[in-house]
Amino acid sequence: MSKSSDQFDNSDCVCSFGMKLTWDINDPKLPQDTKQYDAFQEWTDGYVRYIYSAEDKNAQRHLSGWAMRNTNNHNCQILKKSCLGVVVCSRNCTLADGSKLQLRPAICDKARQKQQKKLCPNCNSALELVPCRGHSGYPVTNFWRVDGKAIFFQAKGVHDHPRPESKSETEARRSAVKRRMSSPHFAQKRRLIEPEPGRYHDMPFPNIHQLTMEAPDRFSIIAESNFPIQTQHYPAFQNPEPYKFPYDTHGATTMADTSSTLQKPANHRLYMPRPPCGYDFAVPGYLGSGPYPPALYKDPVSPQNEAELNKGGPSLSGTPHSASVLPNHERTYPDTTAKHHSWKQILGKGPYGDRGEYPQLPANANHYYNSEYPCRYTGPGPATPTALQTIITTTTKVSYQPCPKPSVVKYGENVYDVKGLTNCNSLLEESSPTSYSELKIPEDSGVIKTAVSYQDPLPTKIERVENFEGYRYSSYSSNSYPERVTHPYRYEGGEY
Protein backbone atom coordinates (compact mmCIF):
# COMPACT_ATOMS: atom_id res chain seq x y z
CA MET A 1 0.00 0.00 0.00
CA SER A 2 2.45 2.35 0.93
CA LYS A 3 3.88 2.45 -2.33
CA SER A 4 0.87 3.53 -3.84
CA SER A 5 0.78 6.35 -1.67
CA ASP A 6 4.06 7.38 -2.70
CA GLN A 7 3.05 7.52 -6.08
CA PHE A 8 0.35 9.71 -5.47
CA ASP A 9 2.29 12.01 -3.68
CA ASN A 10 1.13 14.81 -5.47
CA SER A 11 -2.19 14.23 -4.58
CA ASP A 12 -2.75 14.45 -1.15
CA CYS A 13 -3.97 11.22 -0.50
CA VAL A 14 -3.62 7.77 -1.27
CA CYS A 15 -7.08 7.19 -2.01
CA SER A 16 -9.71 9.29 -3.46
CA PHE A 17 -11.61 11.54 -1.31
CA GLY A 18 -14.71 9.70 -2.10
CA MET A 19 -13.23 6.49 -1.05
CA LYS A 20 -12.10 7.82 2.17
CA LEU A 21 -15.51 8.61 3.17
CA THR A 22 -17.89 5.90 3.68
CA TRP A 23 -21.01 6.25 1.77
CA ASP A 24 -23.07 4.47 -0.77
CA ILE A 25 -24.84 6.00 -3.65
CA ASN A 26 -28.06 4.78 -2.18
CA ASP A 27 -27.61 6.32 1.16
CA PRO A 28 -30.29 8.64 2.13
CA LYS A 29 -27.76 11.12 3.14
CA LEU A 30 -24.51 11.61 1.47
CA PRO A 31 -21.59 13.46 2.86
CA GLN A 32 -22.38 17.08 2.67
CA ASP A 33 -19.49 18.83 3.92
CA THR A 34 -17.22 17.78 1.30
CA LYS A 35 -14.27 19.95 1.36
CA GLN A 36 -12.33 18.19 -1.14
CA TYR A 37 -13.27 16.67 -4.39
CA ASP A 38 -11.77 14.01 -6.46
CA ALA A 39 -10.28 14.76 -9.80
CA PHE A 40 -12.42 13.37 -12.50
CA GLN A 41 -11.68 9.79 -13.35
CA GLU A 42 -12.32 8.78 -16.86
CA TRP A 43 -11.51 5.15 -16.54
CA THR A 44 -12.87 3.98 -13.31
CA ASP A 45 -12.76 0.32 -12.71
CA GLY A 46 -13.66 -1.71 -9.74
CA TYR A 47 -15.82 -0.85 -6.84
CA VAL A 48 -14.93 2.70 -6.42
CA ARG A 49 -16.53 5.90 -5.31
CA TYR A 50 -15.63 9.42 -6.10
CA ILE A 51 -17.00 12.72 -5.13
CA TYR A 52 -16.67 15.31 -7.81
CA SER A 53 -17.35 18.94 -7.74
CA ALA A 54 -20.66 19.86 -9.17
CA GLU A 55 -18.71 22.15 -11.36
CA ASP A 56 -16.80 19.43 -12.98
CA LYS A 57 -17.88 19.29 -16.54
CA ASN A 58 -17.01 15.72 -17.02
CA ALA A 59 -18.91 14.70 -14.00
CA GLN A 60 -21.84 16.76 -15.09
CA ARG A 61 -21.88 14.85 -18.28
CA HIS A 62 -21.57 11.59 -16.53
CA LEU A 63 -18.69 10.87 -18.72
CA SER A 64 -16.68 7.69 -18.76
CA GLY A 65 -13.99 6.31 -20.92
CA TRP A 66 -15.94 3.10 -20.98
CA ALA A 67 -18.92 2.96 -23.25
CA MET A 68 -21.70 3.36 -20.76
CA ARG A 69 -25.31 3.45 -21.64
CA ASN A 70 -28.12 4.75 -19.62
CA THR A 71 -29.98 2.14 -17.69
CA ASN A 72 -33.37 2.75 -16.27
CA ASN A 73 -33.25 2.05 -12.62
CA HIS A 74 -36.52 3.72 -11.95
CA ASN A 75 -34.89 6.08 -9.58
CA CYS A 76 -34.69 9.57 -10.74
CA GLN A 77 -32.34 10.49 -8.03
CA ILE A 78 -29.64 8.26 -9.22
CA LEU A 79 -28.55 7.96 -12.78
CA LYS A 80 -27.44 4.50 -13.56
CA LYS A 81 -25.37 3.51 -16.54
CA SER A 82 -24.16 0.12 -17.57
CA CYS A 83 -21.14 -0.83 -19.61
CA LEU A 84 -21.53 -1.96 -23.18
CA GLY A 85 -18.17 -3.60 -23.35
CA VAL A 86 -15.94 -3.21 -26.33
CA VAL A 87 -16.09 -4.01 -30.01
CA VAL A 88 -13.24 -6.16 -31.20
CA CYS A 89 -12.26 -8.16 -34.21
CA SER A 90 -13.88 -11.54 -34.11
CA ARG A 91 -10.63 -13.05 -35.09
CA ASN A 92 -8.81 -11.15 -32.57
CA CYS A 93 -6.35 -10.14 -35.18
CA THR A 94 -3.39 -8.18 -34.21
CA LEU A 95 -2.57 -4.95 -35.77
CA ALA A 96 0.78 -4.45 -37.08
CA ASP A 97 1.97 -3.00 -34.00
CA GLY A 98 0.78 -5.77 -31.96
CA SER A 99 -2.16 -3.98 -30.63
CA LYS A 100 -5.70 -5.09 -30.92
CA LEU A 101 -8.63 -3.39 -32.38
CA GLN A 102 -10.85 -2.13 -29.67
CA LEU A 103 -13.62 0.07 -30.70
CA ARG A 104 -16.03 1.93 -28.59
CA PRO A 105 -19.47 0.46 -28.85
CA ALA A 106 -22.03 2.95 -30.03
CA ILE A 107 -24.24 3.95 -27.18
CA CYS A 108 -27.34 4.02 -29.27
CA ASP A 109 -28.73 0.57 -29.84
CA LYS A 110 -29.41 1.20 -33.43
CA ALA A 111 -26.04 2.66 -34.07
CA ARG A 112 -24.42 -0.21 -32.28
CA GLN A 113 -26.14 -2.70 -34.47
CA LYS A 114 -24.85 -0.97 -37.49
CA GLN A 115 -21.47 -0.85 -36.02
CA GLN A 116 -21.40 -4.55 -35.55
CA LYS A 117 -22.17 -5.17 -39.13
CA LYS A 118 -18.98 -3.60 -40.14
CA LEU A 119 -15.82 -5.47 -40.73
CA CYS A 120 -12.51 -5.35 -39.06
CA PRO A 121 -10.45 -2.78 -40.78
CA ASN A 122 -7.42 -4.85 -40.38
CA CYS A 123 -8.50 -8.30 -41.48
CA ASN A 124 -11.97 -7.78 -42.74
CA SER A 125 -13.41 -10.32 -40.47
CA ALA A 126 -16.49 -9.53 -38.55
CA LEU A 127 -16.50 -7.34 -35.56
CA GLU A 128 -17.95 -8.50 -32.39
CA LEU A 129 -19.16 -6.87 -29.31
CA VAL A 130 -17.59 -8.18 -26.19
CA PRO A 131 -20.11 -7.50 -23.54
CA CYS A 132 -19.11 -6.45 -20.12
CA ARG A 133 -19.77 -8.95 -17.45
CA GLY A 134 -17.74 -7.52 -14.73
CA HIS A 135 -20.38 -7.22 -12.11
CA SER A 136 -21.43 -10.66 -11.17
CA GLY A 137 -21.92 -11.54 -14.73
CA TYR A 138 -23.70 -8.36 -15.54
CA PRO A 139 -22.28 -5.24 -16.95
CA VAL A 140 -20.34 -2.96 -14.73
CA THR A 141 -22.61 -0.22 -13.55
CA ASN A 142 -21.88 3.38 -12.79
CA PHE A 143 -24.11 5.48 -10.64
CA TRP A 144 -24.27 9.20 -10.59
CA ARG A 145 -26.06 11.30 -8.10
CA VAL A 146 -26.05 15.00 -7.62
CA ASP A 147 -26.34 16.04 -4.08
CA GLY A 148 -25.59 19.41 -2.80
CA LYS A 149 -22.50 20.79 -4.32
CA ALA A 150 -21.11 17.51 -5.25
CA ILE A 151 -21.62 14.85 -7.80
CA PHE A 152 -21.31 11.44 -6.30
CA PHE A 153 -20.07 8.66 -8.41
CA GLN A 154 -20.03 5.01 -7.58
CA ALA A 155 -19.01 2.14 -9.79
CA LYS A 156 -19.76 -1.49 -9.24
CA GLY A 157 -17.90 -4.24 -10.98
CA VAL A 158 -14.60 -4.74 -12.64
CA HIS A 159 -14.50 -4.51 -16.37
CA ASP A 160 -13.58 -7.83 -17.78
CA HIS A 161 -12.71 -6.63 -21.20
CA PRO A 162 -10.28 -4.25 -22.76
CA ARG A 163 -10.93 -0.62 -22.81
CA PRO A 164 -12.60 0.72 -25.84
CA GLU A 165 -11.39 3.95 -27.20
CA SER A 166 -12.42 6.75 -25.00
CA LYS A 167 -15.16 9.00 -26.04
CA SER A 168 -12.77 11.75 -26.74
CA GLU A 169 -10.67 9.50 -28.85
CA THR A 170 -13.63 8.38 -30.79
CA GLU A 171 -14.70 11.87 -31.38
CA ALA A 172 -11.30 12.94 -32.35
CA ARG A 173 -10.96 10.13 -34.72
CA ARG A 174 -14.19 10.85 -36.31
CA SER A 175 -13.49 14.38 -36.83
CA ALA A 176 -10.11 13.62 -38.16
CA VAL A 177 -11.58 11.21 -40.51
CA LYS A 178 -14.09 13.59 -41.72
CA ARG A 179 -11.53 16.05 -42.45
CA ARG A 180 -9.43 13.67 -44.20
CA MET A 181 -12.16 12.33 -46.11
CA SER A 182 -13.14 15.62 -47.24
CA SER A 183 -9.74 16.23 -48.41
CA PRO A 184 -9.28 15.11 -51.91
CA HIS A 185 -6.04 13.88 -51.05
CA PHE A 186 -7.12 11.36 -48.77
CA ALA A 187 -9.83 10.28 -50.81
CA GLN A 188 -7.44 9.05 -53.26
CA LYS A 189 -5.32 7.33 -50.91
CA ARG A 190 -8.09 5.76 -49.42
CA ARG A 191 -9.12 4.15 -52.45
CA LEU A 192 -5.82 2.73 -52.88
CA ILE A 193 -5.49 1.44 -49.57
CA GLU A 194 -8.80 0.37 -48.59
CA PRO A 195 -9.94 -2.79 -49.84
CA GLU A 196 -13.40 -2.04 -49.58
CA PRO A 197 -14.03 1.45 -49.42
CA GLY A 198 -17.07 2.28 -47.94
CA ARG A 199 -17.26 -0.54 -45.77
CA TYR A 200 -15.63 0.62 -42.94
CA HIS A 201 -15.34 4.10 -43.10
CA ASP A 202 -16.63 4.27 -39.80
CA MET A 203 -14.03 2.47 -38.31
CA PRO A 204 -11.69 4.33 -36.53
CA PHE A 205 -8.66 2.76 -37.37
CA PRO A 206 -8.80 2.43 -40.87
CA ASN A 207 -9.31 5.84 -41.46
CA ILE A 208 -6.69 7.10 -39.58
CA HIS A 209 -4.23 4.84 -40.77
CA GLN A 210 -5.21 5.21 -44.15
CA LEU A 211 -5.00 8.70 -43.94
CA THR A 212 -1.91 8.92 -42.27
CA MET A 213 0.03 6.30 -43.76
CA GLU A 214 0.18 3.68 -46.17
CA ALA A 215 -1.08 0.45 -45.57
CA PRO A 216 1.85 -1.24 -44.29
CA ASP A 217 2.36 1.03 -41.66
CA ARG A 218 -0.97 1.60 -40.80
CA PHE A 219 -1.09 -0.06 -37.70
CA SER A 220 2.27 0.11 -36.68
CA ILE A 221 1.82 3.10 -34.92
CA ILE A 222 0.51 1.83 -32.00
CA ALA A 223 2.34 -1.02 -31.71
CA GLU A 224 5.09 -0.36 -29.81
CA SER A 225 3.15 0.12 -27.17
CA ASN A 226 3.10 -2.77 -25.66
CA PHE A 227 4.29 -2.01 -22.72
CA PRO A 228 2.95 -1.92 -19.72
CA ILE A 229 1.21 0.77 -20.29
CA GLN A 230 -0.95 -0.10 -18.22
CA THR A 231 0.50 1.91 -16.19
CA GLN A 232 -0.98 4.45 -17.54
CA HIS A 233 -3.34 4.78 -15.51
CA TYR A 234 -4.98 7.14 -14.20
CA PRO A 235 -4.01 10.10 -12.90
CA ALA A 236 -3.82 10.42 -9.62
CA PHE A 237 -7.03 10.75 -8.97
CA GLN A 238 -6.93 12.82 -6.48
CA ASN A 239 -6.30 16.06 -7.31
CA PRO A 240 -8.19 17.86 -5.08
CA GLU A 241 -8.40 20.52 -7.25
CA PRO A 242 -10.90 20.63 -9.53
CA TYR A 243 -10.09 20.12 -12.71
CA LYS A 244 -10.68 22.80 -14.53
CA PHE A 245 -10.65 21.67 -17.69
CA PRO A 246 -12.63 22.82 -20.21
CA TYR A 247 -12.92 19.73 -21.75
CA ASP A 248 -14.44 20.41 -24.80
CA THR A 249 -16.07 17.83 -26.43
CA HIS A 250 -13.07 16.51 -27.52
CA GLY A 251 -12.39 16.25 -24.19
CA ALA A 252 -9.18 15.65 -24.93
CA THR A 253 -8.24 18.85 -25.07
CA THR A 254 -7.62 19.80 -21.97
CA MET A 255 -8.58 17.70 -19.52
CA ALA A 256 -6.67 18.74 -17.24
CA ASP A 257 -5.84 16.61 -15.26
CA THR A 258 -4.99 13.67 -15.45
CA SER A 259 -7.83 12.07 -15.65
CA SER A 260 -8.51 12.07 -19.00
CA THR A 261 -5.20 12.09 -19.94
CA LEU A 262 -4.02 9.33 -18.26
CA GLN A 263 -6.66 7.37 -18.99
CA LYS A 264 -6.22 7.19 -22.42
CA PRO A 265 -3.46 5.18 -22.13
CA ALA A 266 -5.78 2.86 -21.17
CA ASN A 267 -6.10 1.58 -24.39
CA HIS A 268 -2.79 0.45 -24.29
CA ARG A 269 -3.53 -2.29 -22.42
CA LEU A 270 -5.53 -3.40 -24.98
CA TYR A 271 -2.84 -3.69 -27.11
CA MET A 272 -0.93 -5.88 -25.33
CA PRO A 273 -1.11 -9.15 -26.23
CA ARG A 274 -0.64 -11.29 -23.61
CA PRO A 275 -0.95 -14.68 -22.88
CA PRO A 276 -4.23 -15.72 -22.62
CA CYS A 277 -5.58 -15.87 -19.51
CA GLY A 278 -3.06 -16.65 -17.24
CA TYR A 279 -3.42 -15.65 -14.06
CA ASP A 280 -0.70 -14.19 -12.90
CA PHE A 281 -2.18 -12.26 -10.69
CA ALA A 282 -1.18 -13.02 -7.61
CA VAL A 283 -1.89 -9.82 -6.74
CA PRO A 284 -5.04 -8.58 -6.14
CA GLY A 285 -4.71 -5.99 -8.23
CA TYR A 286 -7.53 -4.46 -8.01
CA LEU A 287 -8.63 -3.11 -5.32
CA GLY A 288 -11.42 -1.70 -5.82
CA SER A 289 -10.72 1.43 -5.99
CA GLY A 290 -8.41 2.67 -7.80
CA PRO A 291 -9.24 3.60 -10.79
CA TYR A 292 -6.61 1.94 -12.03
CA PRO A 293 -5.12 -0.48 -10.17
CA PRO A 294 -1.90 -0.90 -11.34
CA ALA A 295 -1.80 -4.29 -10.64
CA LEU A 296 -4.19 -4.98 -13.11
CA TYR A 297 -2.39 -3.54 -15.67
CA LYS A 298 0.43 -5.39 -14.98
CA ASP A 299 -0.07 -7.43 -17.71
CA PRO A 300 2.27 -5.92 -19.69
CA VAL A 301 3.25 -9.04 -20.38
CA SER A 302 5.46 -9.28 -23.00
CA PRO A 303 4.14 -8.66 -26.16
CA GLN A 304 3.60 -11.63 -27.87
CA ASN A 305 1.96 -11.76 -30.89
CA GLU A 306 -1.36 -12.24 -31.42
CA ALA A 307 -0.74 -15.35 -32.82
CA GLU A 308 0.05 -16.46 -29.58
CA LEU A 309 -2.89 -15.12 -28.20
CA ASN A 310 -5.02 -16.63 -30.53
CA LYS A 311 -3.63 -19.84 -29.92
CA GLY A 312 -4.13 -19.47 -26.47
CA GLY A 313 -7.62 -19.10 -27.08
CA PRO A 314 -9.56 -22.05 -27.42
CA SER A 315 -10.47 -21.70 -30.80
CA LEU A 316 -8.05 -20.99 -33.29
CA SER A 317 -10.32 -20.30 -35.83
CA GLY A 318 -12.11 -17.50 -35.01
CA THR A 319 -12.14 -16.17 -31.84
CA PRO A 320 -9.52 -16.94 -29.75
CA HIS A 321 -11.26 -16.01 -26.85
CA SER A 322 -12.40 -18.49 -24.79
CA ALA A 323 -15.68 -17.44 -24.51
CA SER A 324 -15.89 -16.77 -27.58
CA VAL A 325 -16.67 -17.86 -30.46
CA LEU A 326 -19.34 -15.73 -30.83
CA PRO A 327 -20.39 -14.26 -33.84
CA ASN A 328 -20.36 -10.81 -34.24
CA HIS A 329 -23.29 -10.05 -32.47
CA GLU A 330 -23.12 -9.57 -29.04
CA ARG A 331 -21.77 -12.44 -27.52
CA THR A 332 -23.32 -13.87 -24.80
CA TYR A 333 -21.20 -15.90 -22.95
CA PRO A 334 -23.12 -18.72 -21.87
CA ASP A 335 -20.85 -19.75 -19.41
CA THR A 336 -20.96 -16.63 -17.84
CA THR A 337 -23.64 -17.34 -15.73
CA ALA A 338 -22.16 -20.30 -14.48
CA LYS A 339 -19.18 -18.58 -13.55
CA HIS A 340 -20.90 -16.00 -11.93
CA HIS A 341 -22.55 -18.30 -9.85
CA SER A 342 -19.45 -19.41 -8.62
CA TRP A 343 -18.48 -16.02 -7.96
CA LYS A 344 -21.47 -15.34 -6.15
CA GLN A 345 -20.94 -18.17 -4.06
CA ILE A 346 -17.65 -17.10 -3.31
CA LEU A 347 -18.12 -13.55 -3.10
CA GLY A 348 -21.57 -12.93 -2.64
CA LYS A 349 -22.10 -14.42 0.41
CA GLY A 350 -19.72 -12.45 2.12
CA PRO A 351 -20.51 -10.97 5.16
CA TYR A 352 -22.48 -8.57 3.68
CA GLY A 353 -24.08 -9.86 1.31
CA ASP A 354 -26.15 -11.06 -0.85
CA ARG A 355 -25.23 -9.85 -3.98
CA GLY A 356 -21.81 -9.65 -3.66
CA GLU A 357 -21.62 -6.40 -4.81
CA TYR A 358 -18.24 -5.74 -4.18
CA PRO A 359 -16.54 -8.62 -5.17
CA GLN A 360 -13.19 -8.21 -5.29
CA LEU A 361 -11.73 -7.62 -8.06
CA PRO A 362 -8.60 -8.77 -7.73
CA ALA A 363 -9.15 -11.73 -9.31
CA ASN A 364 -11.14 -10.35 -11.81
CA ALA A 365 -9.13 -7.72 -12.47
CA ASN A 366 -6.71 -9.79 -13.68
CA HIS A 367 -8.66 -11.58 -15.77
CA TYR A 368 -9.27 -8.97 -17.75
CA TYR A 369 -6.19 -7.55 -18.01
CA ASN A 370 -4.15 -10.31 -18.50
CA SER A 371 -5.74 -11.94 -20.92
CA GLU A 372 -7.52 -10.12 -23.11
CA TYR A 373 -10.95 -10.05 -22.77
CA PRO A 374 -11.37 -13.28 -24.10
CA CYS A 375 -10.09 -14.86 -21.33
CA ARG A 376 -12.04 -13.22 -19.00
CA TYR A 377 -13.67 -15.90 -17.76
CA THR A 378 -11.35 -18.38 -18.15
CA GLY A 379 -9.34 -17.36 -15.62
CA PRO A 380 -10.58 -15.75 -12.89
CA GLY A 381 -13.36 -17.38 -11.94
CA PRO A 382 -13.01 -20.10 -9.98
CA ALA A 383 -9.58 -20.32 -10.25
CA THR A 384 -8.54 -17.71 -8.10
CA PRO A 385 -10.27 -18.03 -5.08
CA THR A 386 -7.75 -16.44 -3.20
CA ALA A 387 -8.18 -13.32 -4.61
CA LEU A 388 -11.67 -13.50 -4.23
CA GLN A 389 -11.82 -13.89 -0.76
CA THR A 390 -11.59 -10.48 -0.31
CA ILE A 391 -14.55 -9.60 -1.75
CA ILE A 392 -17.24 -8.11 -0.45
CA THR A 393 -20.25 -6.72 -0.15
CA THR A 394 -23.18 -5.50 -0.91
CA THR A 395 -24.44 -2.63 -1.54
CA THR A 396 -27.30 -1.63 -1.63
CA LYS A 397 -29.59 -1.38 0.59
CA VAL A 398 -31.00 1.22 -0.69
CA SER A 399 -33.49 3.21 0.38
CA TYR A 400 -34.17 5.46 -2.19
CA GLN A 401 -37.42 6.24 -3.38
CA PRO A 402 -38.80 5.96 -6.61
CA CYS A 403 -38.72 8.69 -8.79
CA PRO A 404 -41.67 10.56 -8.52
CA LYS A 405 -40.58 12.17 -5.64
CA PRO A 406 -39.54 15.58 -5.30
CA SER A 407 -36.19 16.36 -5.65
CA VAL A 408 -35.36 16.67 -2.32
CA VAL A 409 -35.23 13.48 -1.27
CA LYS A 410 -34.78 12.95 1.99
CA TYR A 411 -34.44 9.66 2.73
CA GLY A 412 -34.84 8.62 6.03
CA GLU A 413 -32.56 9.20 8.40
CA ASN A 414 -31.61 5.97 8.74
CA VAL A 415 -28.44 5.14 8.87
CA TYR A 416 -27.48 2.03 7.86
CA ASP A 417 -25.31 0.73 10.22
CA VAL A 418 -22.69 -0.74 8.86
CA LYS A 419 -22.36 -3.52 10.72
CA GLY A 420 -19.14 -3.15 11.94
CA LEU A 421 -17.40 -2.35 8.99
CA THR A 422 -16.35 0.80 10.01
CA ASN A 423 -13.04 -0.17 10.31
CA CYS A 424 -12.26 0.66 7.04
CA ASN A 425 -11.52 3.95 7.84
CA SER A 426 -9.10 3.02 10.16
CA LEU A 427 -7.32 1.39 7.55
CA LEU A 428 -7.22 4.25 5.56
CA GLU A 429 -5.21 6.30 7.50
CA GLU A 430 -6.06 9.36 6.21
CA SER A 431 -9.45 8.80 6.04
CA SER A 432 -11.38 11.26 7.56
CA PRO A 433 -14.46 9.72 8.08
CA THR A 434 -15.39 11.91 10.55
CA SER A 435 -18.34 13.39 9.61
CA TYR A 436 -19.72 10.72 7.77
CA SER A 437 -19.11 8.12 10.08
CA GLU A 438 -22.60 7.94 10.64
CA LEU A 439 -23.20 6.90 7.25
CA LYS A 440 -23.12 3.48 6.52
CA ILE A 441 -20.14 2.01 5.58
CA PRO A 442 -20.15 0.47 2.47
CA GLU A 443 -19.26 -2.78 2.13
CA ASP A 444 -16.44 -2.21 0.20
CA SER A 445 -14.46 -1.09 2.82
CA GLY A 446 -12.30 -3.88 2.63
CA VAL A 447 -11.89 -3.49 -0.85
CA ILE A 448 -11.12 -0.08 -0.68
CA LYS A 449 -8.30 -0.41 1.34
CA THR A 450 -6.79 -2.65 -0.78
CA ALA A 451 -7.43 -0.74 -3.53
CA VAL A 452 -5.80 1.98 -2.10
CA SER A 453 -2.78 0.35 -1.98
CA TYR A 454 -2.75 -0.39 -5.42
CA GLN A 455 -3.65 2.65 -6.89
CA ASP A 456 -1.90 3.45 -9.71
CA PRO A 457 1.43 3.69 -9.85
CA LEU A 458 1.12 5.51 -12.59
CA PRO A 459 2.17 8.40 -12.80
CA THR A 460 2.39 10.50 -14.78
CA LYS A 461 0.02 12.28 -16.06
CA ILE A 462 0.42 12.79 -19.26
CA GLU A 463 -0.60 15.73 -20.48
CA ARG A 464 -2.82 15.35 -23.02
CA VAL A 465 -3.51 17.99 -24.18
CA GLU A 466 -2.70 20.30 -26.13
CA ASN A 467 -4.26 20.05 -29.07
CA PHE A 468 -6.12 17.58 -30.37
CA GLU A 469 -5.56 18.47 -33.66
CA GLY A 470 -2.13 18.14 -33.25
CA TYR A 471 -2.24 14.83 -32.34
CA ARG A 472 -4.64 13.77 -34.68
CA TYR A 473 -2.91 14.87 -37.57
CA SER A 474 0.37 14.45 -36.39
CA SER A 475 2.06 11.78 -37.90
CA TYR A 476 1.44 8.71 -36.43
CA SER A 477 4.08 7.30 -38.20
CA SER A 478 6.01 7.68 -35.45
CA ASN A 479 6.28 4.38 -34.61
CA SER A 480 9.01 5.35 -32.88
CA TYR A 481 7.33 6.49 -30.05
CA PRO A 482 9.20 5.76 -27.17
CA GLU A 483 6.90 4.94 -24.65
CA ARG A 484 3.47 5.25 -24.59
CA VAL A 485 3.42 6.32 -21.38
CA THR A 486 4.53 9.47 -22.19
CA HIS A 487 2.61 9.89 -25.13
CA PRO A 488 -0.80 9.40 -24.53
CA TYR A 489 -1.66 10.54 -27.68
CA ARG A 490 0.03 8.22 -29.50
CA TYR A 491 -2.38 6.09 -29.05
CA GLU A 492 -4.98 7.95 -29.80
CA GLY A 493 -3.82 8.77 -32.92
CA GLY A 494 -2.06 5.82 -33.40
CA GLU A 495 -4.57 3.63 -32.56
CA TYR A 496 -6.63 3.93 -35.19
Next chain:
DNA sequence: ATCTGCGGGCGGT
Protein backbone atom coordinates in the same frame (compact mmCIF):
# COMPACT_ATOMS: atom_id res chain seq x y z
C1' DA B 1 -27.00 10.55 -37.00
C1' DT B 2 -25.91 10.05 -32.29
C1' DC B 3 -25.78 10.85 -27.65
C1' DT B 4 -28.10 11.21 -23.43
C1' DG B 5 -31.56 11.03 -20.05
C1' DC B 6 -36.27 9.80 -18.84
C1' DG B 7 -39.61 6.67 -17.95
C1' DG B 8 -43.00 2.75 -19.08
C1' DG B 9 -42.96 -1.96 -19.10
C1' DC B 10 -41.51 -6.90 -18.89
C1' DG B 11 -39.35 -10.81 -17.06
C1' DG B 12 -36.21 -12.99 -13.79
C1' DT B 13 -34.67 -13.71 -9.11
Next chain:
DNA sequence: ACCGCCCGCAGAT
Protein backbone atom coordinates in the same frame (compact mmCIF):
# COMPACT_ATOMS: atom_id res chain seq x y z
C1' DA C 1 -38.46 -5.47 -4.09
C1' DC C 2 -34.74 -5.21 -7.17
C1' DC C 3 -32.46 -5.68 -11.15
C1' DG C 4 -31.34 -5.98 -16.05
C1' DC C 5 -32.92 -4.74 -20.17
C1' DC C 6 -35.86 -3.35 -24.15
C1' DC C 7 -38.27 0.36 -26.22
C1' DG C 8 -39.79 4.85 -27.44
C1' DC C 9 -39.63 9.80 -26.74
C1' DA C 10 -37.41 14.08 -26.67
C1' DG C 11 -33.81 17.45 -26.30
C1' DA C 12 -29.10 18.30 -27.28
C1' DT C 13 -24.97 17.76 -30.17
